[in-house]
Amino acid sequence: MxxxxxxxxxxxxxxxxxxxxxxxxxxxxxxxxxxxxxxxxxxxxxxxxxMPGVVDGQTHAGSYAGLAGLESTTRSAIAGGVTTIVDMPYDNPEPLSTVERLREKVAAIETLAHCDVALYGTVMPGQGTADMAPLIDGGVVAFKISSFESSPTRFPRIAADQTSDILAALAETDIPLGLHNEDQEMVRSGIAAARAAGRDGIEAHSDSRPIAAEMTASAAFFELGAAHGAHAHIVHFTTARGMELADQYQALGYRATGETCVHYLVLDPQEHGPALGARMKVNPPIRPGARDGLWNEILHERVAFVSSDHSSWPIDNKFTPSIFDAGAGVPGLETLLPAFFTEAERRGYDAPALTAAQLSERPAKFFGLWPQKGGLCVGxxxxxxxxxxxxxxxxxxxxxxxxxxxxxxxxxxxxxxxxxxxxxxxxxDGSDVVNRPGAGEYVRRGLWHWFA
Amino acid sequence: MxxxxxxxxxxxxxxxxxxxxxxxxxxxxxxxxxxxxxxxxxxxxxxxxxMPGVVDGQTHAGSYAGLAGLESTTRSAIAGGVTTIVDMPYDNPEPLSTVERLREKVAAIETLAHCDVALYGTVMPGQGTADMAPLIDGGVVAFKISSFESSPTRFPRIAADQTSDILAALAETDIPLGLHNEDQEMVRSGIAAARAAGRDGIEAHSDSRPIAAEMTASAAFFELGAAHGAHAHIVHFTTARGMELADQYQALGYRATGETCVHYLVLDPQEHGPALGARMKVNPPIRPGARDGLWNEILHERVAFVSSDHSSWPIDNKFTPSIFDAGAGVPGLETLLPAFFTEAERRGYDAPALTAAQLSERPAKFFGLWPQKGGLCVGxxxxxxxxxxxxxxxxxxxxxxxxxxxxxxxxxxxxxxxxxxxxxxxxxDGSDVVNRPGAGEYVRRGLWHWFA
Amino acid sequence: MxxxxxxxxxxxxxxxxxxxxxxxxxxxxxxxxxxxxxxxxxxxxxxxxxMPGVVDGQTHAGSYAGLAGLESTTRSAIAGGVTTIVDMPYDNPEPLSTVERLREKVAAIETLAHCDVALYGTVMPGQGTADMAPLIDGGVVAFKISSFESSPTRFPRIAADQTSDILAALAETDIPLGLHNEDQEMVRSGIAAARAAGRDGIEAHSDSRPIAAEMTASAAFFELGAAHGAHAHIVHFTTARGMELADQYQALGYRATGETCVHYLVLDPQEHGPALGARMKVNPPIRPGARDGLWNEILHERVAFVSSDHSSWPIDNKFTPSIFDAGAGVPGLETLLPAFFTEAERRGYDAPALTAAQLSERPAKFFGLWPQKGGLCVGxxxxxxxxxxxxxxxxxxxxxxxxxxxxxxxxxxxxxxxxxxxxxxxxxDGSDVVNRPGAGEYVRRGLWHWFA
Amino acid sequence: MxxxxxxxxxxxxxxxxxxxxxxxxxxxxxxxxxxxxxxxxxxxxxxxxxMPGVVDGQTHAGSYAGLAGLESTTRSAIAGGVTTIVDMPYDNPEPLSTVERLREKVAAIETLAHCDVALYGTVMPGQGTADMAPLIDGGVVAFKISSFESSPTRFPRIAADQTSDILAALAETDIPLGLHNEDQEMVRSGIAAARAAGRDGIEAHSDSRPIAAEMTASAAFFELGAAHGAHAHIVHFTTARGMELADQYQALGYRATGETCVHYLVLDPQEHGPALGARMKVNPPIRPGARDGLWNEILHERVAFVSSDHSSWPIDNKFTPSIFDAGAGVPGLETLLPAFFTEAERRGYDAPALTAAQLSERPAKFFGLWPQKGGLCVGxxxxxxxxxxxxxxxxxxxxxxxxxxxxxxxxxxxxxxxxxxxxxxxxxDGSDVVNRPGAGEYVRRGLWHWFA
Ligand SMILES: [Zn+2]
Ligand SMILES: [Zn+2]
Ligand SMILES: [Zn+2]
Ligand SMILES: [Zn+2]
Ligand SMILES: [Zn+2]
Ligand SMILES: [Zn+2]
Ligand SMILES: [Zn+2]
Ligand SMILES: [Zn+2]
Missing domain, CATH: 2.30.40.10 (Urease, subunit C, domain 1)
Structure with a gap:
């Protein structure tokens, strides 16, 4: 050996x-x-x-610094026990929506990455679906879109007609389409209303992007997925109602799933808001009183998996007079495993088993990386x-x-x-990241099916 | 006597x-x-x-000629055995969204109507919800909005944030919010695609405004209704899946209902399209192969009620080179009862009982008009x-x-x-409408509850 | 007039x-x-x-005095507003299991009855099913058997194999098979145990014939009904679990129903036992704490109908040292309507509507007597x-x-x-029963279907 | 190593x-x-x-030759890849119902067994429940009773009241109560009817012990289990309806499970009856046309596990003029694994994974033997x-x-x-069983829970 x-x-x-x-x-x-x-x-x-290395199902390595962000992000991953990240496509300045971008990103991985990297692809407004098949051939594990525009060029809103086309293109495959699930009109209106009311602290954040905005976008998306027979996936439900909705669709035979992120399981704005302020701003927002419900969904195996939603924003973009001007997203790769494990243990659950399942085995199976990734299995x-x-x-x-x-x-x-x-x-090694940039590799989707 | x-x-x-x-x-x-x-x-x-006079739960009397349209529309109603219309708010040039408009419309009813008239109200883009309570006090039986813009001033699209506000305002009441359920982006894109493909006949109509567009708008709306605990109503589901979706929500205790219209139960574009062309253009479109499923939903009492969706468009607006330029909507008040009765009888059902239930009793109960309207009951x-x-x-x-x-x-x-x-x-009298304009009266919502 | x-x-x-x-x-x-x-x-x-005359769906007129009991029982019915009784077959000394017995009973009705009388038939141990068709032709509205032997000749236990044969014989018809639902072995054992423990008061009665004995007999019976596709009916569920079980079977498309009796809705052994003792002994027993659950089932329309289960036992058979030697059953025809109405009103429900539905319309529909009986309808x-x-x-x-x-x-x-x-x-007339014996008539099952 | x-x-x-x-x-x-x-x-x-050694969840080693039967039965097990049998309690002449019998059986295992042996206990008619706790302390993995009497002293029918007591005694534990699920009255009557009709071949066997007899006993038992909150287990469902019934109860939160045996999955009387006759007689009978439904239940994980139901009857007791005089039960330990594997492969399923799951992992978990038994896991x-x-x-x-x-x-x-x-x-070694009698050991129930 x-x-x-x-x-x-x-x-x-x-x-x-x-x-x-x-x-x-x-x-x-x-x-x-x-x-x-x-x-x-x-x-x-x-x-x-x-434990099996963590497979983080939702990382944003290049949102800020572009592909160069892969280096520090994957270095942090490794320090957090994360050995594979499933990286989101919204790289700065241009997202991963073509084979050319895929080649560049794979090249960057081979040069910069400290951990292995699987990739989401996306489709840009007006792009059509012709570029999807080459990306699937190129090994992307999933596609992601958003119903809310964070940036017109990097993180655009995809309209319903195009969403429908993308789902239709995926219907015959195992590839899920993930959605950043916020209704744009409701969010913009909610923020405007909060601003107009002079509210600008973290306690106004959840109200300004309400649960209803998250759920209506999700329901519309699940119904579109059902119409086409495609696998529709919500990348972050913040309350148990989301998992219940996914379950409603699954009970009728549709492929609908929901993921949550570790901060929704550990933080609450009423408890942590005063101390953290914009430091706990993520979208959709962390909801008051939602944690117990989400853990219950985990115990009943109605949560697809738990991710970090790590974003590489510098703290500067949190120092704004108003919560609404602050950037959203938090770093999370080094805290993902310890935060989840600690909270599971505190609640009296079987923490090592639950951690291995939700952070490694289930995301690996979801993205078709199992059994190569996600479990301590021979081979x-x-x-x-x-x-x-x-x-x-x-x-x-x-x-x-x-x-x-x-x-x-x-x-x-x-x-x-x-x-x-x-x-x-x-x-x-417990003190330092000791492997070299480029030690990480690009990993492609394999054959494992999430749905039978 | x-x-x-x-x-x-x-x-x-x-x-x-x-x-x-x-x-x-x-x-x-x-x-x-x-x-x-x-x-x-x-x-x-x-x-x-x-039989009990028909209570047509969806009439558009003033879409074309404005309030003046009440005269011919209600004259036709009377000739069709329809004694109460529930009139939609989208009057030309200005819809019923304030107490002033309500007063004008009630005055027009008192002058022009041959049958009784109950009224839907609406809320215009940017209007806020303050005008709703006065309309409820004024007796409107329901509110209606659309997720698709047919006309910016008369039949506008209401954005999700405003829809959410309206539902919130209705949550504590028995008043349903009806939705014209088509996703705007999908419809516009579908039409553009059909035009680009050179398709311009009635057989392209259903594809251009696909079932998925109808269902995604409906699912988003039901979920918003659920979020607020309000009664969300779809004014025209064209397939059985719509009723199944309403049932999914009802099973979890949410107030969600679906209506259908007589043309969806009797016509099919594959059978009638060649002869009728734009004469059978309605929105959402009549779907190929959908009739049996809808009748099955009626037999299982999962359809709230059946309406005419009568629109007072002159035939001229159907004579266009392309189906996409033709006006949508069909006259239907004189054919509602005989068409429903005939089709029920042809299928071997108890036609008089089913007709009385779906065209009179159920819409009367739905809109709180029972027992004054909708049944041959003493008193x-x-x-x-x-x-x-x-x-x-x-x-x-x-x-x-x-x-x-x-x-x-x-x-x-x-x-x-x-x-x-x-x-x-x-x-x-079988040959002529013999009562005078103004013989009809305005009827207000009463106390009957649809949901226990 | x-x-x-x-x-x-x-x-x-x-x-x-x-x-x-x-x-x-x-x-x-x-x-x-x-x-x-x-x-x-x-x-x-x-x-x-x-109000519509009450249709009591479960009367035992001849259990004690034989067919002669029809006179006093129907006299009491009339004084209680009950205009039709559905009489059980367990006449003394010989139950109604053949056309000969049917003829005798019809003759007795024509001579003795003050109210109209519909009839249950039964099948005796070892009798075969050949006598059933003539009874159906003779107009019986249902068949009844028991899983518990109260009397070997009058009220025998029917074994599972024969129950299966009877259900098979009814599968193609609308005729329900009613069951007195107590498991014989559990009841006998429960009584023996209570006696051995020196318990002999009314408070021991429910324990001696436990809910589990009632439910296991009912589940076995529903499953047999499901196996044959026949309508299996439980004549007295004493708790909400019974109605839930019936609902489980209905949800899968099986014909399973449950009835309850007014004493289960009004009395509780903890409240009324000390004063009433054996005067409230019925089988299956009235359960402590069961009333709210049963009323909830009524409001959700999961109870087929409510009956009296009137038994004509003289009070003497209640004066025994032990509750287990006391006769079971209570008179109830004169109290059925006022007791149900009063309790419904006390709970804040719409008492006249609920009374007319549960005591008249629903039992009339259940036994195929509607629309001749059960409603104030012209004709x-x-x-x-x-x-x-x-x-x-x-x-x-x-x-x-x-x-x-x-x-x-x-x-x-x-x-x-x-x-x-x-x-x-x-x-x-409020003071006296003024019609003559024989004014009542025999009523036969009509065409109304309970299940679509 | x-x-x-x-x-x-x-x-x-x-x-x-x-x-x-x-x-x-x-x-x-x-x-x-x-x-x-x-x-x-x-x-x-x-x-x-x-592969993991098979854990056969249902073996009858001592039905014929008494405890001495352990030797040949476990020898056959070993030759079939079965390394643990869960032996049924119905030893000849006296079943395992007391600690004394347990001691004797454990002693016999230690002397005679070629494979490991876990044990079911039972309770004899009239025995009370006091002997159960010592048996649980002694390590039995489950209890088993029958609703049908095969032998008054060895395989008696347990009446409903006693079944109820036993379930009550197990309610607070993880220990399941297994049932041989045939209604005695229906079976006796069915056989008598077949004999009377002069039917005596294998094709009459299923009719004589009909599916309804199996299901009514099972439904009564599940309902009793639900009444007490105990784990009620059916040791052999022969059709998919059984698994559906178990699922109905599980959906409401009750602990109800169903097992099937390999012959129900591979044989059909219409295909194999002519050649096999009494050689395929088992109780409850193998049903015509049931295999596809049962495999479908396995794929949906609604079958607890698959067993052999091996019985050690000599062939002589199959050579009778009438099927009804022939003994029931078949040898099965050497064919369990190859028959299941072969049929799974023939149907295009993942045979090794399905075999390991249904024959080893799931029965080991069910009986609390996991992770010591049932899987190729380190340790x-x-x-x-x-x-x-x-x-x-x-x-x-x-x-x-x-x-x-x-x-x-x-x-x-x-x-x-x-x-x-x-x-x-x-x-x-592929030719001979080479370990000595007594190499097998007694294995006790561990801590694994089947229900969370
Ligand atoms: Zn996101
Ligand atoms: Zn994200
Ligand atoms: Zn419309
Ligand atoms: Zn309309
Ligand atoms: Zn009874
Ligand atoms: Zn009775
Ligand atoms: Zn058995
Ligand atoms: Zn067995």
Whole structure:
């Protein structure tokens, strides 16, 4: 063996106490219990959870700095135990909507990425669907659009007719179409009303982009998906009602799913708003009182998976007089695993099993990356995060994303990611990201089906 | 008694053979069987069905000629056995969105109407909701908006944020908000695509405004209604899927309903398109192959009620080179009852009972007009249609709407409306509309609840 | 007219204030409002509810005294506003299981009955199904069996195989098979256990014949009905779970229904047990805390109808040292209407409408007697109960059933039956039953379907 | 390592091609791919499926020969790749209903068994529930009763009251109560009717014990389970309706499950009856036309698991003039795995994954034996079956059960069990059962929950 890791091995079936993983040629060559075979390198993580590397189903690496953002984003990912990001297409200045852009992005990954990267594609207003098949051939795992325009050139609103065409083009495939689910008219009107009322703090944020705006966009989208028989996916439901709606459609045989993000599960504006202000501004907003409902949906397996929705905005764009001028989005790759694990544990759930399922196995299956990614299975890529129990107060000054701020600053996590291995190589040693830019690879959609 | 009518009395409970209705002071004073009391006037309709006057839940009297259109529209209604129309707000040039407009329309009714008239109100873009309460106090039975703009000033699109506000304003009431349910972007795009493809016949109409456009607008609207707890109503579903969607929402306790129109139940573009062309153009379009599914929904009582969607367009606006330039809408008040009755009978259903339920009792209950309107019940207004069995080939040259055209021209109906009484007075004698303009009255919403 | 009755007329559609009913030749010839036609007799019941005569869906007239019991039972019915009883087949000493017994019973009705009588038939152990068709031809409205043996010759248990055969024989018909739903083994064991524990009061009764015994017999029966496609009916569910179970089967398209009795809706052993003891012993037992759930099922229209389950046991058989030796069953025909009406009113429901629906219209429809029986409709039999508001304390000493006891003794009803008409003739004048024995007639099943 | 097995490793997550399993001290010490570690013994099963040993959830080892039957039954199990049997309690002459019997049976296992054995307990008529807790403490995995008496002393019918008591006693536990689900009265009557009609062949068998008899017993039992909140399990549903019924109860939150057996999935009396006759007699009977429906339920995961229902009847008891005198039950341990695998493959399903799930993982989880049993997981017992592809015509003359007959004689299986390991030791070498009697051990229920 090239390397042996000793510890509590979190497999899809159970947790192997006093276990080990053997790695050869970047792949999990063996998993065992008790005495381990010899190896060039033996990592003694006894007492720690040896977990599958996280597959973050929603990262925005290039929103701010363009493709160059892949470097710091993936460096942060590795430091957070995230070994694969599924990167959103809204790169600055131009999103990934053609094979040319795909080639450039793959090239950037090969040069810059510290972790593996799977890619969403998109379709620009007026583009037609002809460019989709080449992107699918090129390995994109999903397409994403938005019903709200954040930027006309980078993150545009796609009108209903074009959404319909895109869904029609995907109907015969396993590829989901993800939606950033906010109704543009309602949001613009809500913000204008709040501004007019002189409200400008974080407590006005949820009201200005109300649950109804999120849900009406989602219902319209699910119904379009149903009309075409395509897989329609909501990239961030913020309340249990979203998962209930997806379930309504699934019960009638339609392919409809909903994802949520870790901040919706951990933060509440009533509890954290006063201290965080714009630091907890994300879209759609974190809702007061929504956490218990969302966790209940997770326990009933009605949530497709949990992601970070990591955005690489500098803190500067949060320092605005009004919440409505502040940028939306938060860094999240280094806090994803510890925040989810800690909250699950605090609620009395089986934290390692739930974490492995929601952050690794389920997103890997959703995007067709399983069994290569997402589980500690023999034959899979040796993407591994070692999570060491022990109180760990998060301090974003130590973050690796060049952003150095976080809504979780000061949170007491019940452990930390002490090591990350990417395809068998040490990538994070607990202090430093030690692999080189370009160590990460582009990963393409495989054959796994989410729906039978 | 003032008047006695002898015949087969179709009451909400059953059909009284050899029956009679006694009228005094415009009200049904008695219903009986066998020897009838004496009266100033005795109408012998033995062998005919004595039915409740039709309550047409969707009429557009003033779309073309403005309030003046009330005269010919209600004259046609009376000739068709329709004793109450629920008139849509989209009057030319200005819709009913304020108390001032309500007063004008009520005044016009009192001067011009041959039948009774209940009214929908609307809200114009940017209007706010402050005018709604006065309209409710003024007796409107419902509000209507559209998700598609037919005319910026008369029939505008209402944006989602405003729709949300209107639903919020209605949440605590029994008043439904009706929607003309077509997604604007999809329709515009569909038409442009058809035009670009050189398609211009009626067979391109359904594709150009596809079922998906109808359903996505409806789903978004139902979800908004659910978010606010308001009663959301779709004024014309064209396929069974619409009723299924309403049922999905009702099963979870939300107030969601769907109506359909008689042309969706009787016509099919594949069968009738070649002969009718633009004469069968309505929006949303009549769908190929949809009739059986809709009738099945009626039998399972998942359709709120059936209406005419009568529009007073002159035939000239149908004579265009392209279907897309033709006006939408068809006259329908004189054919509503015979067309529905005939089709129900042809399919082997209990036609008189189904007709009384879907065209009179259910719309009356829906709009809070029951028990004053909608049923042959003692104490109710003596609004009566006598339907005399016998083959009757429809010839629109004989129509009373000043339009003189119909998609049903040449259809063989299994009977005809041989008399209509409005609050006890003869209004149609089988040859002529004999009551005077202004004999009709404005009727206000009463207390009946559709949802328990 | 032969007779006119003035009052508040409770029709299936609404209540006609200041109304009247005209009767000719025993039939409702007319219903009106305001000035009434002249008549030989005018009954001024102004202020009272003029209601459809009650159709009691479950009476045991001959359990004790045999066919002779028809006289006192129907006399009591008439005094209680019950104009049709659906009599159970378990006559003493021999039940109605053959055409010979049917002829005898019809003859007894023609001689003895004060009200109209529809009949259940039954099948005896080992009898085969050959006698069923003649009974159906003879007009029985339903069949009844029991899963518990009260008497081997009069009220025997029917084994599962024979139950299956009977259901198979009914599968192609509209005729329901009713079940007295208690599992024999569980009941016998429960009683033995209670006796062994020295429990002998009414508070031990429900435990000794537990809800589980009622439900397991019912579930087995519904499943058998489903297997054959027959209409399986439970004659007395005592809790909401029963109606939920029926609903489960209906949702999958099976014909399954449940009835309850007025005592389950009004009495509770914890409230009334100490005072009533065996006077409230019925089988299955009245359950503690079950009333609210049952009323909720009524409001959601999941209860087929409400009956009296009147049994003609003398009070002597209640005076036993142990509750387990006491006879089961209570007199109930004179209290059915006032007890149901009073409780509905006390709970704030629309008492006259609910009473007319649950005690008259629904049982008449269920047993195929509608529209001849069960509603104040023109053309229907003039079976009428006048219910006069005003506090009325029930005193069974004044009862007409020769039994002179009741679980409702001392209850304050909010009105009383002040008159009863049977097919137009005065049968009860508020003080005396004035029609002769034999005025009642045998009524046969008609064509009305309960399931579409 | 003590032993390494090379082959296609079928784990719960996926199939490891070119894989290996390492065994140490009877436990799976490691699983890997590619070059394997050194070991005392290396088994090269390249090309074969290395599967988890089968956990047969329903075996009757002692029905005929008493506890002595454990020897031949478990010998046959081992030859069939079955490493754990869950043995039914109906031993001859006395079933397992007390701790004394448990001790005897455990002693017999320790002396006689070739495979591991988990045990069902039972309760005899009139026994009370006091003996149940000691049996649970003693490790039984479930209790089993019958609603049909096959033998008064060995396989008695348990009456409803006692069934109710047993369910009540289990309500607070995870222990299921299994039911042999046939209504006794219906079966006895059905057989009598068939005999009377002179029918005596296998084609009369299903009719004589009809689906309705199976379902009515099952529905009564599920409802009793629901009444007590206990886990009610049907040990053999023969049609899809059974699984639908279980699903109805689960949808309302009740613990209800259904199992089926391999012969219901592979055989049909219309196809195989003429050749097999009584050789395919099992109770409840194999139904004509039921297979497709049952497989569909398996694909939708509504079947708890699949078992053999192996019975150790000598062929002699099948040679009777009438089917009704023939013994019921078939040998099945050596054909379970190949028959299920072959049929799944023939239908185009993922046979190795489905086999591992339905024959190993799911029964192990159901009986609380997971993760020690049921999956190729590190740390689990090294219970392994090697299934080698290749046509293999079943010849029961070669069977190891001392019975030497089978309903599958002559069937062409698509592979054979070429080796079996029990806790790491070779138990079957492809020709002979090579472990000694007593190598098998008694296994107790663990902590795994079937219901969350
Ligand atoms: Zn987003
Ligand atoms: Zn995002
Ligand atoms: Zn419209
Ligand atoms: Zn319209
Ligand atoms: Zn009873
Ligand atoms: Zn009874
Ligand atoms: Zn069995
Ligand atoms: Zn068995």
């Amino acid at each position: 090239d390397r042996i890791i000793l510890g509590r091995i979190v497999t899809p079936s159970d947790i192997i106490e006093n276990g080990w993983i053997g790695i050869r040629d970047g792949v999990i060559a063996a998993i065992g219990q008790g005495p381990a075979p010899s190896a060039l390198d033996v990592v003694d993580a006894t007492g720690s959870y040896v 899979a890529d040796a993407d591994i995060a070692i999570f060491t129990p022990g109180e760990h107060v998060w301090d974003s000054a130590a973050a690796h994303d060049d952003l150095k701020w976080s809504p979780f600053d000061g949170h007491r996590f019940t452990g930390r990611v002490s090591r990350t291995y990417l395809r068998g190589e040490t990538a994070w | 003032d008047r006695i009518i002898l015949g087969r009395i179709v009451t909400p409970s059953d059909i009284i053979e050899n029956g009679w209705i006694g009228i005094r002071d415009g009200v049904i004073a008695a219903i009986g069987q066998g020897p009838a009391p004496s009266a100033l006037d005795v109408v012998d309709a033995t062998g005919s069905y004595v 109710a207004d003596a609004d009566i249609a006598i339907f005399t069995p016998g083959e009757h080939v429809w010839d629109s040259a004989a129509a009373h709407d000043d339009l003189k055209w119909s998609p049903f021209d040449g259809h063989r109906f299994t009977g005809r409306v041989s008399r209509t009484y409005l609050r006890g007075e003869t209004a149609w | 032969d007779r006119i009755i003035l009052g508040r007329i409770v029709t299936p559609s609404d209540i006609i204030e200041n109304g009247w009913i005209g009767i000719r030749d025993g039939v409702i010839a007319a219903i009106g409002q305001g000035p009434a036609p002249s008549a030989l007799d005018v009954v001024d019941a102004t202020g009272s509810y003029v 229907a039999d003039a079976d009428i109960a006048i219910f006069t508001p005003g506090e009325h304390v029930w005193d069974s000493a004044a009862a007409h059933d020769d039994l002179k006891w009741s679980p409702f003794d001392g209850h304050r009803f909010t009105g009383r039956v002040s008159r009863t008409y049977l097919r137009g003739e005065t049968a009860w | 003590d032993r390494i097995i090379l082959g296609r490793i079928v784990t719960p997550s996926d199939i490891i091609e070119n894989g290996w399993i390492g065994i140490r001290d009877g436990v799976i010490a490691a699983i890997g791919q590619g070059p394997a570690p050194s070991a005392l013994d290396v088994v090269d099963a390249t090309g074969s499926y290395v 689990a017992d090294a219970d392994i079956a090697i299934f080698t592809p290749g046509e293999h015509v079943w010849d029961s003359a070669a069977a190891h059960d001392d019975l030497k007959w089978s309903p599958f004689d002559g069937h062409r299986f698509t592979g054979r069990v070429s080796r079996t390991y029990l806790r790491g030791e070779t138990a079957w």
